[in-house]
Amino acid sequence: MTEKKLHQQSVRYIKGVGAVREKQLNRLGIQTAEDLILFFPRRYEDRRGLTSLAKLRPETTVSLLVRVVAVEKRQTSRKGFVIIQGLMTDGQDFLRAVWFNRKGLERLLTPGKEVALYGPIDWKYGHLQITNPEFEIIEEGESPESIGQVVPIYPLTAGLHQRWFRKLIRFCLDNSPFIFDPLPDFLRLKHAFPPLYDSILEMHYPQGRESWKKARDRLAYQELFVLQTGMALRRGERSRLAEKAPILPESGRLKERFLKEIFPYPLTEAQKKVSLEISQDMALNIPMHRLLQGDVGSGKTAVAVLALLQAVEGGYQGAFMAPTEILAQQHYYRLHSFLEPLGVSVVLLIGSLKNRARELTLQKISTGEAHVVVGTHALFSDPVTFSNLGFAVIDEQHRFGVLQKNALRAKGANEGQAPHILVMTATPIPRTLTLSVYGDLSVSVIDEMPPGRTPIQTRWLKKKEEGRLWAFIRERCSARERIYWVCPLIDESETLSVASVTERYEYLKKLFPDLNVGLLHGQLPSSEKETIMRSFARGHLDLIVSTTVIEVGVDVPQATVMVIEDADRFGLSQLHQLRGRVGRGGNQSYCVLLSNPTTREGVERLKVMCATTDGFKIAEADLRLRGPGEVCGVRQHGITDFRVADLLKDRSLLDMARKDAFSLVECDPRLSEEQGLLDYVLRTVGKNLELAGIA
Ligand code: ADP
Numbered sequence: 001m002t003e004k005k006l007h008q009q010s011v012r013y014i015k016g017v018g019a020v021r022e023k024q025l026n027r028l029g030i031q032t033a034e035d036l037i038l039f040f041p042r043r044y045e046d047r048r049g050l051t052s053l054a055k056l057r058p059e060t061t062v063s064l065l066v067r068v069v070a071v072e073k074r075q076t077s078r079k080g081f082v083i084i085q086g087l088m089t090d091g092q093d094f095l096r097a098v099w100f101n102r103k104g105l106e107r108l109l110t111p112g113k114e115v116a117l118y119g120p121i122d123w124k125y126g127h128l129q130i131t132n133p134e135f136e137i138i139e140e141g142e143s144p145e146s147i148g149q150v151v152p153i154y155p156l157t158a159g160l161h162q163r164w165f166r167k168l169i170r171f172c173l174d175n176s177p178f179i180f181d182p183l184p185d186f187l188r189l190k191h192a193f194p195p196l197y198d199s200i201l202e203m204h205y206p207q208g209r210e211s212w213k214k215a216r217d218r219l220a221y222q223e224l225f226v227l228q229t230g231m232a233l234r235r236g237e238r239s240r241l242a243e244k245a246p247i248l249p250e251s252g253r254l255k256e257r258f259l260k261e262i263f264p265y266p267l268t269e270a271q272k273k274v275s276l277e278i279s280q281d282m283a284l285n286i287p288m289h290r291l292l293q294g295d296v297g298s299g300k301t302a303v304a305v306l307a308l309l310q311a312v313e314g315g316y317q318g319a320f321m322a323p324t325e326i327l328a329q330q331h332y333y334r335l336h337s338f339l340e341p342l343g344v345s346v347v348l349l350i351g352s353l354k355n356r357a358r359e360l361t362l363q364k365i366s367t368g369e370a371h372v373v374v375g376t377h378a379l380f381s382d383p384v385t386f387s388n389l390g391f392a393v394i395d396e397q398h399r400f401g402v403l404q405k406n407a408l409r410a411k412g413a414n415e416g417q418a419p420h421i422l423v424m425t426a427t428p429i430p431r432t433l434t435l436s437v438y439g440d441l442s443v444s445v446i447d448e449m450p451p452g453r454t455p456i457q458t459r460w461l462k463k464k465e466e467g468r469l470w471a472f473i474r475e476r477c478s479a480r481e482r483i484y485w486v487c488p489l490i491d492e493s494e495t496l497s498v499a500s501v502t503e504r505y506e507y508l509k510k511l512f513p514d515l516n517v518g519l520l521h522g523q524l525p526s527s528e529k530e531t532i533m534r535s536f537a538r539g540h541l542d543l544i545v546s547t548t549v550i551e552v553g554v555d556v557p558q559a560t561v562m563v564i565e566d567a568d569r570f571g572l573s574q575l576h577q578l579r580g581r582v583g584r585g586g587n588q589s590y591c592v593l594l595s596n597p598t599t600r601e602g603v604e605r606l607k608v609m610c611a612t613t614d615g616f617k618i619a620e621a622d623l624r625l626r627g628p629g630e631v632c633g634v635r636q637h638g639i640t641d642f643r644v645a646d647l648l649k650d651r652s653l654l655d656m657a658r659k660d661a662f663s664l665v666e667c668d669p670r671l672s673e674e675q676g677l678l679d680y681v682l683r684t685v686g687k688n689l690e691l692a693g694i695a
Pocket residue numbers: 265266267268271294295296297298299300301302426450451555557584
């Protein structure tokens with residue numbers, strides 16, 4: 001297996017792999033010989049010490065090197081169930097070994113054969129016995145693989161045995177000493193990493209803790225480096241191809257007036273910092289692609305408004321895109337009240353806008369009469385023509401941003417001009433993950449909350465304890481505070497969920513005849529949803545029973561209680577978003593998780609919610625519980641499917657890899673000096689990163 005490159009060599013052609021085995025290996029994601037040797041153990045067992053039969057003790061697990069004296073097969077009363085019993089010796093003492101249901105074993109373990117055994121010792125029927133031990137027959141002049149050393153244990157699926165798999169790996173390693181190393185030599189030397197082959201060998205057969213750690217770090221670094229090199233190439237490519245963006249100088253007059261006359265608070269330091277980063281980007285003719293992260297309630301709206309004002313001042317239009325109609329409406333009202341006094345005109349474009357009103361709005365957008373356009377993704381549909389769009393902010397909230405770059409570019413001000421783009425997300429994403437998935441974007445983080453917030457108190461109640469809430473709800477409402485009551489989606493079915501919120505609504509309405517209770521769910525027409533949200537905001541409703549449609553963005557400072565029913569059915573980031581609906585004013589706020597969780601993970605999530613309100617900590621817990629693919633919906637892309645690297649632990653390796661990759665690509669934008677690395681990057685991450693154009 002030297003002629004063909006390892007990654008082109010299908011496992012099918014390896015000695016000992018037939019059609020059945022090939023399928024089983026494929027199921028583990030192993031297609032090629034390279035996949036195989038890069039399939040690392042899940043853990044190791046220290047089987048270095050050999051035990052002599054004289055020293056056996058019950059309830060221990062031991063490694064033995066023995067000879068077969070006799071073997072017999074026993075039929076049992078249960079049909080088809082066989083017991084293989086063997087008598088073993090080390091030349092001095094004897095031991096019984098028993099295997100259940102390993103047909104054919106008696107033909108392998110013939111008397112006189114030398115075998116390595118690894119398994120548990122127990123007292124059985126007055127004798128010591130080893131039960132279902134892993135075994136390996138040792139041929140003349142061979143030394144055992146399964147004992148006498150630290151032995152790798154692989155994460156295998158049904159049908160594959162550790163022993164067979166170990167042999168296969170060993171065979172591949174012995175027969176492919178040359179493996180292409182994508183790391184440029186100078187980087188390997190700079191970090192004093194061991195050679196690739198040695199590192200792989202060490203992962204399978206660790207010689208010691210230190211050397212194993214070095215090997216592991218090297219391989220983790222390498223994975224991160226390859227991905228970051230891809231990111232760097234993509235960024236370079238984009239800036240070469242990109243259209244120019246309009247230069248939007250920062251004169252600041254409108255901004256200044258907004259901050260002085262309209263916005264009721266001084267900006268936090270974090271808001272100032274990210275506003276400056278954004279403002280500097282917009283003053284260049286390179287299209288901005290910036291991700292703005294800030295926890296729920298950290299004040300992203302004000303930052304977006306400042307950027308919109310910069311666009312308007314520069315003589316261009318700005319767009320604000322929200323994920324849902326309710327949110328678009330809410331943002332519209334807010335922006336309208338913020339901006340109209342400054343003479344900036346704001347319009348709302350959503351799907352439910354009909355006929356005449358819609359035409360009028362479209363007209364205002366195309367003539368430039370509308371300075372700022374708020375809407376849903378309808379903004380980027382065909383019939384919308386902007387007069388001169390210079391800046392767009394996309395409020396993704398908890399969704400992981402999928403840049404609709406092409407749709408947006410088509411809306412650019414003039415032929416060949418692209419707008420500046422800011423994506424806002426309220427899911428604090430661990431930085432390691434941001435860099436891995438969004439590594440080619442610039443990132444701004446609001447890492448500080450506006451002052452004067454009292455942390456939300458969170459309690460978990462069992463469902464049968466819900467009665468404890470009634471007095472509490474009355475008390476909060478008589479203090480003129482307001483309450484959200486959220487019911488989850490049931491089995492993804494709208495109809496059933498609506499039935500369940502409606503039932504809860506009827507129940508609470510009867511229970512609190514003196515309170516004004518409202519109902520909100522996704523099947524109501526959007527005008528009705530809007531009316532209900534508005535009466536809640538104005539205090540005409542005390543309590544609102546809702547599905548998760550209120551999840552994002554809604555801002556009612558007087559709301560102080562969030563009850564989440566069946567909270568264990570929600571993901572952590574969703575719970576965090578929901579909780580973020582309260583605690584927006586000065587009053588103490590509460591979150592009640594009403595739930596009888598049925599899974600361990602459900603319990604974990606509730607505990608995390610009770611323990612912290614820090615969005616970044618919650619995001620890390622989420623990452624730990626679900627893995628990166630799930631957290632960010634990037635599973636299908638496979639960007640974060642590392643073999644070795646761990647985004648929770650390998651922060652400093654990631655920083656190193658990122659720095660190295662970006663400076664390498666800066667010096668050599670097409671990697672013409674590192675053709676091998678380029679090929680490797682294209683082959684391994686090229687598809688995920690859509691790097692096809694670079695080759
Ligand atoms: P989010 O980041 O979740 O979109 P918002 O922009 O809706 O947060 O802001 C949350 C709340 O905090 C709003 O009521 C807003 O008026 C308030 N807020 C924003 N910035 C500040 C500030 N610098 N000082 C005090 N309150 C602020």
